[in-house]
Amino acid sequence: MKLTVNGTEHEVEVDPNMPLLWVLRDEIGLTGTKYGCGIAQCGACTVHVDGQAVRSCQVAIGDLNGDVTTIEGIGNPETLHxxxxxxxxxxxxxxxxxxxxxxxxxxxxxxxxxxxxxxxxxxxxxxxxxxxxxxxxxxxxxxxxxxxxxxx
Amino acid sequence: MKYLMILAASLIGTQAFAAGETVEINPPAEGSISTEDALAAWDRIYEVASHPRCSNCHVGPSNLPMWSGPSYGKARPHGMNINAGESRVGAEFVQCSTCHAYREIATGDRLEHSAPQVAMDWRLAPVEAEWFGKSSVEVCNQLRNPELNGDRDYLAIASHLDHDLILHWAWNPGAGREPAPYSLQEHVNDVLAWGVGGMPCAND
Missing domain, CATH: 1.10.150.120 ([2Fe-2S]-binding domain)
Known part of the structure; x- marks a missing residue:
């Protein structure tokens, strides 16, 4: 399945139940987003989907509907957010x-x-x-x- | 501000329920339900309406969802300082869907303490449907009042139960949570019986 992260399209072959956080870290290699609790209790895995904050540990990749922005994409060392x-x-x-x-x-x-x-x-x-x-x-x-x- | 746009979208969205057709809506014949039977049906309806799986999100103008029920011990407002705002979807603060994400794929029981998820945008019930902590007579009078029940007759209430997937979750909450009593079908049957019996309340 395809997803857009920080403006770049990626194609991953994973179980549709895999949380977005796992896809970001283990499949795409963007490790700035952190695993804290896995049950939406801590907020460490927060990313944006179409601008809205979501806990990426709670979104099944098969249910993802929108473009993802992670901490790597919100700014860069030359132009910080x-x-x-x-x-x-x-x-x-x-x-x-x-x-x-x-x-x-x-x-x-x-x-x-x-x-x-x-x-x-x-x-x-x-x-x-x-x-x-x-x-x-x-x-x-x-x-x-x-x-x-x-x-x- | 953008959150006002989200608010507007959320208000429009309250009418857009996902397809249901999960229960049979077969009201009993007119005249077949006595007031006594209708009041007995109401008592069962109130067991559902006052159950934590339902009442925790039927809160008033505080806009604070509740955490109550056997798995919580003492009743308390939703952790993490959550406030769903006047939008009732959290648009002014943290959106409910930040954690209660849209989930189309059935995954069986979720992990304990994880956020309930359904294939709809999570939200509080409308503010006029404030049930939390209210008596059977109070909720009964609210639910039969078209000005407080979304302008619904009993058939429309039954249809609402058929189509709103957040309500369906109450009978299949998983994650160590106690389900609402009876079943969705039995609850719909009680609503129909109460309606055919004239929607009586104990204070009539």
């Missing part, structure tokens, strides 16, 4: 395992709502766990990214 820029500025990451999911969730939110209140940020980002507890820095970086996007 506003959320990635802010992540660096605020030095958000401690261990960094959750950050690709955090960044993808935040980027999706800001696409829909470029001026989120603290309450909205907390509501949207609560599904993405950070066991290092960097939540204050995550919220600060999201606010900085929102300001960058509004000014752009």
């Amino acid at each position: 506003a959320v990635q820029e802010s992540w660096v500025e605020h030095q958000v990451a401690q261990c960094g395992y959750c950050q690709s999911g955090q960044i993808m969730q935040a980027a999706s939110m800001l696409e829909f709502n470029p001026d989120p209140s603290d309450d909205v940020i907390d509501a949207v980002m609560s599904g993405n766990l950070c066991r290092c507890g960097t939540y204050p820095r995550i919220r600060a970086a999201v606010k900085t990214a929102a300001a960058k996007i509004r000014e752009a």
Whole structure:
């Protein structure tokens, strides 16, 4: 079956029940998206499907309907996404395992709502766990990214 | 904002149920159901409506889906600070379908604690269908009121049960969750009997 990831079409021969996360990591080799829990409880595997944040461990590849964007496709080292820029500025990451999911969730939110209140940020980002507890820095970086996007 | 477009799409989508035809809709003959029998049918309907598999998503203007039932212990709002918003699909925050992904392929029981999935976009019931924590008389009066039940007569309620795949999930939830009582067909039969019997409520 075919899927488009970060603008590139791929063809994979896998069981249609295979989660999108497995396809991204093991079949296509894009390992920036992380496996955390496998049951939509942690948010580490968040990617975009047609711009909407989805937990890639929960989407069966046979049911995928839309173009996929992963952390590798949202920006690049020369031109970071506003959320990635802010992540660096605020030095958000401690261990960094959750950050690709955090960044993808935040980027999706800001696409829909470029001026989120603290309450909205907390509501949207609560599904993405950070066991290092960097939540204050995550919220600060999201606010900085929102300001960058509004000014752009 | 884009989320308003999603909201608009979601409201249109509430009418677009997937094809059903999974149950027989054969109402009893007119006049064949006594008020007593209809009230007995209602009691069984309320067992279903108040069951966690149904009521957890029939919440009011808080827009907070609930986690309650034997597998949860104490009732509490959905974890992860989930708020489905006025859109009832989470468009303002995290969309329900971020985790409750569209799943066409039957995979049998899902892993415990994983997000329920069906071949429809997951959503809360409409806000006027607030059932969580409400009494049998309250839910009965809501369900027979066209202004609160989506302008449905009893046949339309039965048809809705036939076509809405999220409702079907309640009888096949998998993942360690207790199914709604009776069966979908028995529940539809009770709705039809209650309807033919005049949709009585205990406060009449």
